[in-house]
Amino acid sequence: MDDINPYLNKGREFHGDVCAGIVMGTRIALAGLRELGMNPDDRNRDLVVYVEIDRCMADAVQAVTGITMGHRTLKFKDYGKFAATFLDLSNGKAVRVSAVDNPQPPQSDQKSDVERPDMNQMVEKLINVPEEELILIEEVEVDIGEHDIPGFPKFRAYCEECGDRVLDRREVIIDGRTLCKACAEGSYYQKISVSK
Numbered sequence: 460m461d462d463i464n465p466y467l468n469k470g471r472e473f474h475g476d477v478c479a480g481i482v483m484g485t486r487i488a489l490a491g492l493r494e495l496g497m498n499p500d501d502r503n504r505d506l507v508v509y510v511e512i513d514r515c516m517a518d519a520v521q522a523v524t525g526i527t528m529g530h531r532t533l534k535f536k537d538y539g540k541f542a543a544t545f546l547d548l549s550n551g552k553a554v555r556v557s558a559v560d561n562p563q564p565p566q567s568d569q570k571s572d573v574e575r576p577d578m579n580q581m582v583e584k585l586i587n588v589p590e591e592e593l594i595l596i597e598e599v600e601v602d603i604g605e606h607d608i609p610g611f612p613k614f615r616a617y618c619e620e621c622g623d624r625v626l627d628r629r630e631v632i633i634d635g636r637t638l639c640k641a642c643a644e645g646s647y648y649q650k651i652s653v654s655k
Contacts, residue, residue, distance in 0.1 A: 463485060463486070463489070463586060466485045466488070466489060466499060466522075466523050467481065467482065467485055467586075469485075469522040469523055470484065470485050470518065470519040470522045470523065472522070473518055473519075473521065473522035474515060474518040474519065474522070477582055478515055478578055478581075478582065479515075479578065479581045479582060479585055480514050480515025480516045480518075480519065480541075481515050481516075481518065481519045482519075482582050482585040482586055483515075483516050483519070483541055483558060483585060483593075484515065484516035484517065484518065484519025484520045484523070484543075485519045485522075485523055486585070486590070486593060486594060487516065487519075487520060487541070487542075487543050487556045487557075487558075487594060488508075488519060488520045488523035488524050488543070489523065490556050490590065490594055490596055491508070491524075491543060491544075491545030491554055491556045491596075492506075492523075492524065492545065494545070494554040494556075494596055495545055495547045495552060495554065496547075497547070499523055499524065502525055503524070503525070505547050505548040505549040506524060506526060506532060506545065506546070506547065506548070507526070507531075507532050507533075507534065507545075507546045507548060507601075507603065507609070508520060508524055508526045508532065508533055508534065508543055508544065508545050508546070509534040509535075509536055509543060509544040509546070509601070510533065510534070510535055510536070510542075510543045511536050511537075511538040511539070511540040511541075511542040511543065511544075511557075512538065512539055512540055512541055512542070513535065513537065514541075516541050516543075517535070517543075520543050521533055524545075530609055531607070531608070531609040531610070532609055534607070540557060540558075541557060541558035542555060542556065542557035542558065543555070543556055543557075544556075544599060544601060546601045546603065548603075548608070548609075551600075551601075552598075553598070553599050553600060553601045554596055554597065554598055554599065555596075555597045555599045556594055556595070556596050556597075557594065557595050557597075558593065558594060558595075559592065559593055559594060559595055604628075606627040606628040607627070612626040612627050613627070614626070614627060614628050616628075616630040616637050617637065618630065618637065618638050618639035618641075618642055619636045619637050619638060620636075620638050620639070620642035621639060621641070621642055623639050623641075625639045625640075631643045631644075
């Protein structure tokens, strides 16, 4: 395997340490870039990546590839899976790279005498295990809409309930009213007071 250390260091700098998720994310990112013919040392302006988990792996993918939410090149799908899909906007080629599943016996709610694995041992093992035993690479199609492509917003609306501006066709229409998703579906926050 090529030297993974410079890319693990990028993950360490971004995330704060190297854990199993950083190693997995680094290996997933390097495989995805390789399959698209992209160099991890270049700024790949045509790269969009969908990560399927909000854990350490996502930080490594972001650190290695340079994609970001702010540039709209990092997309998050809350699937809870160690997987990411890499899309080359210039030609539409896409690959999904996921962790090979090693089924574990069901865990009971009772405490187990099994100790947590040693993180250093896990990291070392994940660095050295052959790629085909660690990840699965599948060619996929990604239907990216015009309002999900990086660049300036192409459309804006205003919520008729709260007045907030909503970009990129994220508004919803209910009973003929234009609403933001927070007003339409319920918000994760509750306003205590309004500042002017």
